[in-house]
Amino acid sequence: MEQWMNYAEQIRQETGLPIICVQTSRVSVDQLLLEHQERGWELSAITEDDSGAVWLIFIESLSWHESARALLRLFFTPQATRTGGSVINQVSAWLHSICHGSPISPPARLEQLWSWREPRAVFLMEHSRWESVFEWQTLQPLLQDFFKGEDSSFLGIPLGRSYYLLLVPISILGNQNDPEDLLEWASGLHDLVSTEQMEHVRLLVSRTISTPLLLEKALQELLSLSHALTTFRPRTMVAGSWQYPLEQWAQALPSETRLELLRSLPPFITAHTLNAEQIETLETLFHCQWNISDTARQLYVHRNTLLYRLDKLTEQTGLDPRQFPHAILFRLLLLFRQN
Known part of the structure; x- marks a missing residue:
């Protein structure tokens, strides 16, 4: 050059x-x-x-x-x-x-020069510690054993020190390309790197793509998810690009708009009025799509105990999280309280 x-x-x-x-x-x-x-x-x-x-x-x-x-x-x-x-x-x-936010055009004649015989899953690994000295190249033996493929079957591309992109043909994944299947593979890969390399990484996955030209869209979706999780869900280490749409929407807002939204919430709903148990209860309730029985199982409490907690929360705040309009206010509070 x-x-x-x-x-x-x-x-x-x-x-x-x-x-x-x-x-x-x-x-x-x-x-x-x-x-x-x-x-x-x-x-x-x-x-x-x-x-x-x-x-x-x-x-x-x-x-x-x-x-x-x-x-x-x-x-x-x-x-x-x-x-x-x-x-x-x-x-x-x-x-x-x-x-790095300065996209150039894709390589000329990319689909002709790099043709794919089958769709590929796109995984993005991200360092969760800036002080880490871990090198992405050391993952190759682990990945080969994990996916049980030849060196050429999957492709790993280091994207600086922060990210590592992994392209895996779906045949290696047992032709499993449903969202839940992809999340299961991502979780297994995360556990492998965490235990074998003792390295804290976030593992994100997108829906499968059929051509290399779709890599740009897949990578941008994964980066958007990464930024949203870093801001609003820092403890979430495995996720799919189709998840956390509310967090991704909030991340796209200017910081001034986020602050204004938080200020506009009713003054009696503040982070200081909710204790740790109430926050966990609300988070679990929303995660379980307002299903009381599933929420109780996730919290390891009796159904009546959960109903008692929700009643006390309504008495304290005047809002019932089982009602959708009230739940929206609680959801926004929980979203912005960390930011």
């Missing part, structure tokens, strides 16, 4: 616009992006060569008009090559750009 370096230098000299090309390793991409963003630069293009080196094009945000930015695609589009490894490198660079 020396050509990218030459193009960047030529553009800088001819136009005077601030642009640089940087070569780095996969593990250093996150830190490099953060450093440049703090200085007012943004990522314009990213690719990975056959040796595994990552090449990034940065431009100074305030200096580049939209028309000038469009011309950069003529110079810095990763070129398709004949080798499968190079295609995967391009895919890695494409997905990396999505992770």
Whole structure:
């Protein structure tokens, strides 16, 4: 990719616009992006060569008009090559750009160069501790044993230090692609990494996809879920992209709007008025879709005990969580109380 370096230098000299090309390793991409963003630069293009080196094009945000930015695609589009490894490198660079909020176009002729014979499940692992020194590559032997497949049967793509994307053909999963089946596989994989590697990770899974072009949508859904869980459900370690829609909606709101919503709740429903037992009761009730018998079983209490708790809660707050309009207020309170 020396050509990218030459193009960047030529553009800088001819136009005077601030642009640089940087070569780095996969593990250093996150830190490099953060450093440049703090200085007012943004990522314009990213690719990975056959040796595994990552090449990034940065431009100074305030200096580049939209028309000038469009011309950069003529110079810095990763070129398709004949080798499968190079295609995967391009895919890695494409997905990396999505992770960091500066998406580039998918590799040219992607579906022709990387054809799939069957749908694949998309798993996303996420470090839950920033201080972790764990390397994603060490998972390969564990994954091969877990999925009982050949090295080429599934594909793991490190996306910096924070994320690891795993693409698994559904035949390895016993052709199980129902949401509950996928969650069961995700839970088993989470337990494996937690026990064998002693590493705290969050394991997310999306619905199966049939072509590599759908990877962008699947990854964006998983990232949206990851951000929502980090904010509102930090203890949730396994989830599917179709879950927690309320949390994902709240995460998409500006922080000022969240605060305004919390302030608009009736003043007698505050986090201070609910004790730990009441919060657990409400959370379980909503998780069980307002089914009293299921909620009592989940809480390991008698049904009458649960009804007594709910009656006391109604007496204390004036709201009955068994009534849908009142439950909405309680649900919003529980959602925003951690944020």
